[in-house]
Amino acid sequence: MFNFPVDTFWYIVPWPFIWLALGIMMYFIKNRDDKLEENQEKGDE
Amino acid sequence: MGSDVIIFVIYLLVLLCIGLYFSKKASKSPDSYLLGDRKVGPAVTALSMQSTSMSGFMFLGGPALAFQQGWYAIMYAIGDAGGGIINLSVLGKRMRRMSEILGALSPIEYLEKRYESAAVRVVGSIIATVFLFAYVFAQFLAAGKALESLTGWKYEWAVIIGVGIIIIYTVAGGYLAVVWTDFFQALVMLLGVLCLLIVGLVHVGGLSGLNQSLSEIDPSYLSIWGKDYVFYGQWGVILGSSLIYMIGYMGLPHVVVRHMSMKSTKTVKTATLWTAIYNQLFAYSPYLLGFIGIILLPNLSDPEMVIPTLAYTFFPGIFAALLLSAVMAAIMSTSDSILMQAGTILSRDVYQRFIDKKASHNKMILVSRLSVLLAGVIGIIVAIVQPPKVFDLVVFAFGTLGNSFMVPYIAAVYWKKANSVGVLCSMICGGVTNILWTSFDWQSVTGIHPFLAGLIISIIAMMIGNPFGTPPSEPIKKVFEEAKGPRPLPKNIDKHINRDISPEAKIISTFIQNNIPVKG
Numbered sequence: 361m362f363n364f365p366v367d368t369f370w371y372i373v374p375w376p377f378i379w380l381a382l383g384i385m386m387y388f389i390k391n392r393d394d395k396l397e398e399n400q401e402k403g404d405e
Numbered sequence: 406m407g408s409d410v411i412i413f414v415i416y417l418l419v420l421l422c423i424g425l426y427f428s429k430k431a432s433k434s435p436d437s438y439l440l441g442d443r444k445v446g447p448a449v450t451a452l453s454m455q456s457t458s459m460s461g462f463m464f465l466g467g468p469a470l471a472f473q474q475g476w477y478a479i480m481y482a483i484g485d486a487g488g489g490i491i492n493l494s495v496l497g498k499r500m501r502r503m504s505e506i507l508g509a510l511s512p513i514e515y516l517e518k519r520y521e522s523a524a525v526r527v528v529g530s531i532i533a534t535v536f537l538f539a540y541v542f543a544q545f546l547a548a549g550k551a552l553e554s555l556t557g558w559k560y561e562w563a564v565i566i567g568v569g570i571i572i573i574y575t576v577a578g579g580y581l582a583v584v585w586t587d588f589f590q591a592l593v594m595l596l597g598v599l600c601l602l603i604v605g606l607v608h609v610g611g612l613s614g615l616n617q618s619l620s621e622i623d624p625s626y627l628s629i630w631g632k633d634y635v636f637y638g639q640w641g642v643i644l645g646s647s648l649i650y651m652i653g654y655m656g657l658p659h660v661v662v663r664h665m666s667m668k669s670t671k672t673v674k675t676a677t678l679w680t681a682i683y684n685q686l687f688a689y690s691p692y693l694l695g696f697i698g699i700i701l702l703p704n705l706s707d708p709e710m711v712i713p714t715l716a717y718t719f720f721p722g723i724f725a726a727l728l729l730s731a732v733m734a735a736i737m738s739t740s741d742s743i744l745m746q747a748g749t750i751l752s753r754d755v756y757q758r759f760i761d762k763k764a765s766h767n768k769m770i771l772v773s774r775l776s777v778l779l780a781g782v783i784g785i786i787v788a789i790v791q792p793p794k795v796f797d798l799v800v801f802a803f804g805t806l807g808n809s810f811m812v813p814y815i816a817a818v819y820w821k822k823a824n825s826v827g828v829l830c831s832m833i834c835g836g837v838t839n840i841l842w843t844s845f846d847w848q849s850v851t852g853i854h855p856f857l858a859g860l861i862i863s864i865i866a867m868m869i870g871n872p873f874g875t876p877p878s879e880p881i882k883k884v885f886e887e888a889k890g891p892r893p894l895p896k897n898i899d900k901h902i903n904r905d906i907s908p909e910a911k912i913i914s915t916f917i918q919n920n921i922p923v924k925g
Contacts, residue, residue, distance in 0.1 A: 363617045375486065376685045379490060380681050394670070394671045
């Protein structure tokens, strides 16, 4: 695809998708942490 | 004066206005001047972090590497594209919490307070000052070189005008001026490079056409091993090329300070998302333009000028104006952050820590402003007197800073027992390894990139040195636990919690209702 040699294609092309997926995953993980923190703060009050 | 220069001058004036707008807010307290009162939101945190991380190298050195080596150069972009996400995810929340609890206003002060050692601050300040200056010299050189070739101004005047503007808005508006101008410049960089890339790809027949033409010129351009397969099988080089920007940002004081200035720990999640999107759009584009240059500019004598030459030869008019602003945005957004950090270290970590501990707020703001001014003037003089090559200087300074500080910053929030001896060993050994590896070109002998070598030595030095130091005090251990934030209960405990505590809960409930103790 895109006239890449096969190995170059697999070394390079997946990375933008990997990073984007990691960014989205981290968003949800941090969101869960925020909610946990909020609950704890409410509990402290 | 051409339309591109007029647009660029307007752009500079906008930057000046932003700086002056924040000058009043910056004068409130040292906290406001040095850290923007820790009130920076997610979009500004994310984009200013990216524009600060991605320097003039992105428009000059990076495309030059792509022009010379082909697709191997994209390894740097792959690291760059994930660097911000990793940085925010690993350090973001914990560093934000810990720096506030410790009351640290600079990343070096933060290290001293976490590791309870003045020696850490002294060594950290020396390493940071020397290499931040080296880094900023490279940026000033790039600024002068780009302005000279794009506007026709004399090099000396180009440096004085370009850098002069940076100094004025940084001195006036402090940290807030830096982050807001960086945010604005990140948008200009993205707009400039995407417009150029779209036009460039149309010229060469899209990505498929680009690769087809490259393989006709030299098939090795399409490999990840460099032109003529010069790095063939050298995974140490390939890995190091990606890692330097993937994790190296966690060792740059002027970048990690963004964690300390966030509005709250909740800023991290949205900032991560902003970073992920921005980086995928931006990080690869300058390198792709370098590849396009191989086809459209086969006789280019100075590879560092591949993007400017492309813009002015093939896409004149508005694209050239955008390009000029985008190149300068990349350089200026990094330079102002480094200048700010150099000024912070001089004022907070040297002046207030060792010369005048009881300096008043007003005096500290004045000293901070003078420090930024001093750093800027020294930078201008060095840039005018001794202009070495941009790429070499940036990689040298960047790698040394990364190898010196990355392990200490990560260990500060992930290794409770990390202490000053371990950190000093790590900082010194990591930095020295990078300097030696780069200076003596041990990469060609060992097949290991200087950053990777420095990283390995830095980790080993930390592990060996740490047992010889005094363990952290109880208050610091408590701060460490607080910085971790609330942790979810392990799944097996969470699942059985109701069953496990139900007898106790029943007894407590009976006691509250009847006000009598229950036997059994």
